[in-house]
Amino acid sequence: MEDEQSFSDICGGRLALQRRYYSPSCREFCISCPRLSLRSLTAVTCTVWLAAYGLFTLCENSIILSAAIFITLLGLLGYLHFVKIDQETLLIIDSLGIQMTSSYASGKESTTFIEMGKVKDVIINEGIYMQKVIYYLCILLKDPVEPHGISQVVPVFQSAKPRLDCLIEVYRSCQEVLAHQKATSASP
Amino acid sequence: MGYKSWGGDMNASAGARMPHEGDKDAARACLRLPGLERCVRGTLGRGRRAARAPLGAGPSRGNAGSRRKWGSCPAARPRQGWGPGAASAVVRSGRPDAVPDPMPTPPPESAARGNSRVPGMVLKAFFPTCCASADSGLLVGRWVPEQTSAVVLAVVHFPFIPIQVKELLARVQQASQVGVAVLGTWCHRRQDAEESLGHFLEGLGAIFSHEPWLQLCRERGSKFWSCKATRRQAPTCPGAPGEDQVMLVFYDQRKVLLSQLHPPVALPDHQAGDAVAGAGGLAAVFDTVARSEELFRSDRFDEGPVRLSHWQSEGVEASILAELAKRASGPICLLLGGLLSLVSAASACRVLQLWPLSFIWSKLSTCEQLRHRLEQLTFVFSTQKAENPTQLMRKANVLVSVLLDVALGLALLSWLHGKDRIGHLAEALVPVADHVAEELQHLLQWLMGAPAGLKMNRALDQVLGRFFLYHLHLWISYIHLMSPFIERILWHVGLSACLGLTVALSILSDIIALLTFHIYCFYVYGARLYCLKICGLSSLWRLFRGKKWNVLRQRVDSCSYDLDQLFIGTLLFTILLFLLPTTALYYLVFTLLRLLVVAVQGLIHVLVDLINSLPLYSLGLRLCRPYRLAAGVKFRVLEHEADRPLRLLMQINPLPFSHVIRTYRLPSCGCHPTHSWGSLCRKLFFGELIYPWRQKGDKRD
Numbered sequence: 001m002e003d004e005q006s007f008s009d010i011c012g013g014r015l016a017l018q019r020r021y022y023s024p025s026c027r028e029f030c031i032s033c034p035r036l037s038l039r040s041l042t043a044v045t046c047t048v049w050l051a052a053y054g055l056f057t058l059c060e061n062s063i064i065l066s067a068a069i070f071i072t073l074l075g076l077l078g079y080l081h082f083v084k085i086d087q088e089t090l091l092i093i094d095s096l097g098i099q100m101t102s103s104y105a106s107g108k109e110s111t112t113f114i115e116m117g118k119v120k121d122v123i124i125n126e127g128i129y130m131q132k133v134i135y136y137l138c139i140l141l142k143d144p145v146e147p148h149g150i151s152q153v154v155p156v157f158q159s160a161k162p163r164l165d166c167l168i169e170v171y172r173s174c175q176e177v178l179a180h181q182k183a184t185s186a187s188p
Numbered sequence: 189m190g191y192k193s194w195g196g197d198m199n200a201s202a203g204a205r206m207p208h209e210g211d212k213d214a215a216r217a218c219l220r221l222p223g224l225e226r227c228v229r230g231t232l233g234r235g236r237r238a239a240r241a242p243l244g245a246g247p248s249r250g251n252a253g254s255r256r257k258w259g260s261c262p263a264a265r266p267r268q269g270w271g272p273g274a275a276s277a278v279v280r281s282g283r284p285d286a287v288p289d290p291m292p293t294p295p296p297e298s299a300a301r302g303n304s305r306v307p308g309m310v311l312k313a314f315f316p317t318c319c320a321s322a323d324s325g326l327l328v329g330r331w332v333p334e335q336t337s338a339v340v341l342a343v344v345h346f347p348f349i350p351i352q353v354k355e356l357l358a359r360v361q362q363a364s365q366v367g368v369a370v371l372g373t374w375c376h377r378r379q380d381a382e383e384s385l386g387h388f389l390e391g392l393g394a395i396f397s398h399e400p401w402l403q404l405c406r407e408r409g410s411k412f413w414s415c416k417a418t419r420r421q422a423p424t425c426p427g428a429p430g431e432d433q434v435m436l437v438f439y440d441q442r443k444v445l446l447s448q449l450h451p452p453v454a455l456p457d458h459q460a461g462d463a464v465a466g467a468g469g470l471a472a473v474f475d476t477v478a479r480s481e482e483l484f485r486s487d488r489f490d491e492g493p494v495r496l497s498h499w500q501s502e503g504v505e506a507s508i509l510a511e512l513a514k515r516a517s518g519p520i521c522l523l524l525g526g527l528l529s530l531v532s533a534a535s536a537c538r539v540l541q542l543w544p545l546s547f548i549w550s551k552l553s554t555c556e557q558l559r560h561r562l563e564q565l566t567f568v569f570s571t572q573k574a575e576n577p578t579q580l581m582r583k584a585n586v587l588v589s590v591l592l593d594v595a596l597g598l599a600l601l602s603w604l605h606g607k608d609r610i611g612h613l614a615e616a617l618v619p620v621a622d623h624v625a626e627e628l629q630h631l632l633q634w635l636m637g638a639p640a641g642l643k644m645n646r647a648l649d650q651v652l653g654r655f656f657l658y659h660l661h662l663w664i665s666y667i668h669l670m671s672p673f674i675e676r677i678l679w680h681v682g683l684s685a686c687l688g689l690t691v692a693l694s695i696l697s698d699i700i701a702l703l704t705f706h707i708y709c710f711y712v713y714g715a716r717l718y719c720l721k722i723c724g725l726s727s728l729w730r731l732f733r734g735k736k737w738n739v740l741r742q743r744v745d746s747c748s749y750d751l752d753q754l755f756i757g758t759l760l761f762t763i764l765l766f767l768l769p770t771t772a773l774y775y776l777v778f779t780l781l782r783l784l785v786v787a788v789q790g791l792i793h794v795l796v797d798l799i800n801s802l803p804l805y806s807l808g809l810r811l812c813r814p815y816r817l818a819a820g821v822k823f824r825v826l827e828h829e830a831d832r833p834l835r836l837l838m839q840i841n842p843l844p845f846s847h848v849i850r851t852y853r854l855p856s857c858g859c860h861p862t863h864s865w866g867s868l869c870r871k872l873f874f875g876e877l878i879y880p881w882r883q884k885g886d887k888r889d
Contacts (some may be wrong), residue, residue, distance in 0.1 A: 045587070
C-alpha cells in the first residue's frame with residue numbers, strides 16, 4: 001500500500017510525504033524536499049561572478065576570475081554532497097528496529113539503524129529553533145544502566161522540518177507498530 | 189499499551205508534549221491491531237490443516253511422489269521400514285510414503301483457542317544470500333529465543349544420515365560454543381510443484397525436533413518465497429499448533445563473518461558455554477556467524493558424509509608465500525625484538541642519565557621521537573600474540589605507519605643525496621643565517637632611533653640596543669666559525685632520514701631551534717627586564733595605595749608607611765613607569781620574533797604527530813573493504829507481495845571515516861602544548877617565558 005500526501009515545512013515550503021505499508025509490521029515514511037531550484041542556483045552563481053568581475057576591473061588580475069569559477073564549482077559540489085538533503089526516510093520494522101536514511105542530492109546516503117531493544121518511545125517534542133518554537137519527531141533511547149531513564153533523544157526529519165500535521169501522521173503509525181511490539185514483548 | 193507508556197514518558201522527559209487527540213488515536217490503533225493479527229492467524233492455521241489432511245488420510249499418495257526424481261539424488265529408491273528410530277538410514281527426498289505423520293491432528297477446538305492467543309512476536313529468519321540457490325535440504329543454524337530470531341548458517345543437502353548430521357552439529361557446537369541446531373527445512377523447487385516433497389520435509393521435523401520448526405520454500409520462477417514457522421507446543425496454550433508471522437532477512441555471510449561491529453561488544457569468555465545471549469540484538473547475529481567458522485571449514489567438493497552449502501572462500505591465493513611468511517615471522521620477530529631490547533638497554537645506560545645530558549635529552553625533540561619510534565618497534569615485534577581484534581588492528585596500524593614513515597624518509601634521503609643537493613643547501617644556509625642577522629641589526633637600529641614615531645627614553649634605548657647588537661655580533665661570528673662544518677653535519681643528519689621522515693623532521697625542528705638561538709636569547713633578556721618592571725610596578729602601586737603583600741598569609745594587607753618610604757617608593761614608581769614603554773617595545777618585538785619561530789616548530793610538530801598517530805591501516809581497510817569495520821547494519825525492503833513474508837536485505841553500514849580515526853588513533857609522543865590561549869596571553873602580558881616543550885614543573889590549567 002502506498003499513498004502520497006503533500007504538507008508544508010515550518011517555513012511554508014512544500015513537502016511530499018510518501019507512506020508505504022509493506023506489512024502490518026513494517027512501514028516506511030519518506031519525506032521529499034523540493035529539489036535545488038534553477039533560479040537560486042543561477043542567482044548565487046551570478047552574484048559570485050559579478051563580484052569577481054568587479055574585483056577584476058579594479059585590480060586587473062585574471063586569477064580572480066578563475067578563482068571565482070573554481071569556488072562556484074567546488075561550492076556547488078560540496079553543497080550537493082554534504083548539505084542538500086533531498087529525501088529523508090523513516091523505516092520502522094516491528095521487533096527489529098527503526099532506520100533513518102537521509103539521501104543527499106548527490107546520491108550519497110547516510111543511514112542510522114536503531115535496534116528495537118534500545119528504543120523507549122517515539123514522541124513529538126517542542127524545541128526552540130532560531131527565533132521560533134517548532135515541533136519535531138524524535139526517538140527516545142533507553143538508558144542501558146537505568147531502565148526508566150532516557151539516554152539520548154534522536155531527532156527525526158532534521159533537515160525537512162515538517163509541520164505538526166505531518167508529524168502526527170507519522171507519529172500515529174509509529175505508535176501502532178510500537179504498541180504491537182510492546183504487547184508482544186510483554187506477553188511472550 | 190502505547191499511550192500508557194506515553195504517559196510515563198511525560199513525567200520522565202520534561203518538555204515532551206503532544207495534543208490529546210494523537211494519544212486517543214494511538215490507543216485506538218492498539219485496540220484495532222490484535223484483531224487484524226487474529227484474522228491473519230486464523231486463515232493461516234486453516235490453510236495448513238487443510239494441507240495436512242490428505243497426509244493423515246493415508247500413505248498411498250507416496251507412490252506418486254517417489255516417481256519424481258529430484259535434484260541431487262537421482263538414485264532415490266523407495267525403501268520401507270525406517271522411521272525416527274532407524275537413525276542410520278539414509279534420508280532421501282521424495283519418499284513421503286513411509287514418513288509417519290509427526291503432527292498430531294489438531295483438535296477441532298484449536299482454531300477457537302488459537303484465536304484467543306496473544307499475537308506472537310514476529311519471527312525473524314536470517315538467511316544467507318549464498319544459500320538462496322542451494323538444493324533442498326535442512327536448515328542448520330542457531331535459534332535466539334530472546335529475539336525470536338533464527339540465524340540460518342548453512343543448508344544440509346540430501347541425501348544424509350540423520351545421525352551423522354547430529355554428530356557434525358555436536359562437533360561444531362563443541363568447537364564454537366554456539367548452540368547450532370537443525371532449525372527446519374529448505375525446499376527449492378526447480379521443477380513443477382512437488383506436493384509430496386512438502387509433506388516429506390514436514391515429516392523431517394520428527395527426527396530433528398526444534399521449536400519452532402521453520403519451513404522455507406522457494407518456488408521456481410518466482411521471486412517470492414513462502415515461509416512458515418510451526419510451533420507444536422505453544423507454551424501459552426499447549427496442544428494448539430500455532431504459526432508465527434515470519435520475516436525473512438537476507439544477509440551476506442562473508443561480510444557478516446568478516447566484519448567487526450563498533451563499538452565492540454563486551455563478549456563473555458568462550459568457556460561460558462552458549463553465552464552469546466548476553467550480546468543483545470543484532471550483535472548476537474554477528475557473533476553467531478563469527479563463531480561458527482568451524483562449520484564453514486568443510487569444502488564444497490569434499491566427499492564427506494554430510495554435504496553442506498554455505499559461504500566458502502575462493503581458496504587462498506599464493507598460499508605458499510603466505511605460509512612461508514607465517515613460518516618466518518616468528519624467528520624474525522624474536523631476532524628483531526632481541527636487537528631492540530639491546531638498543532633500549534643501551535639507551536637506558538647510567539652514563540647517559542647524568543645531569544647535563546639528561547637535560548639535553550629532555551629538550552631535544554629528536555630524542556623524544558627516537559624514543560617513540562623504539563617503543564613502536566618494540567610493540568610491533570613483540571612475540572606476544574594480539575589478544576583481540578583491537579590490539580591486532582593497533583599493531584597493523586603501527587606497522588603501516590612506521591613503514592610509510594621509513595619509505596617517505598628514504599625518498600627524502602634519495603632526493604637529498606642526488607645531484608649534490610646537500611652542498612647547495614649548506615651553501616644556502618649560511619647566507620640565510622647572515623641575512624637574518626643583518627635584518628635583526630636593522631631592526632635594532634630602527635628601535636634605537638624613534639620607532640614608529642614613538643619618543644623613547646634615549647639613554648635606556650641606547651644601552652639596550654648596544655647590548656643586543658653586541659650579542660648579535662657574537663652570534664654572527666659563531667655562525668661563520670661553524671660554516672666549514674655545516675655541510676658535513678648536514679650530510680650526517682640527512683642519513684638519519686632512513687629512520688623515518690618523522691625523525692628527519694624532528695632534527696629539522698632542533699636545527700631551527702639551534703640556529704635561532706639568538707632570537708631566543710633576545711626574547712629571554714627582554715622578557716626578564718619586562719617582568720622585573722611589571723613586578724616592581726605592581727608592588728610599588730600597592731605601596732602607593734598604602735598596602736603591602738603579606739607573604740606569610742598570601743594576601744594583601746594594609747600597612748602604614750613612613751613618609752620617606754612613601755616618597756622613595758613614589759619616586760621609583762614614577763621612574764619605572766616612565767621607563768616601561770621602552771622596555772615594553774623591545775619585549776614586544778622580540779616576543780613576536782620568538783612566536784614566529786615557535787609557530788614554525790609547532791607546524792613541524794603537528795606534521796610529525798600526524799604521521800605518528802594516523803591509523804593508516806584502518807583507513808585503508810575502510811576504503812577498500814568497507815564491510816570490515818561496521819558501525820551497524822542497514823535494511824532494505826525487497827520487493828513485496830501480499831500474503832508473502834516480508835523480505836529484507838541486511839547490509840553492513842560502514843563506519844564513517846571520522847569514527848575510524850577517533851577509534852584507532854595511535855598515541856603520539858605526547859609533547860602537546862599544555863597551555864590554552866588564555867593562559868598564553870596571560871603569560872605574555874606578565875612577561876613569563878613560554879616554551880614550545882612541556883616543562884615538568886608546569887601546572888596544568
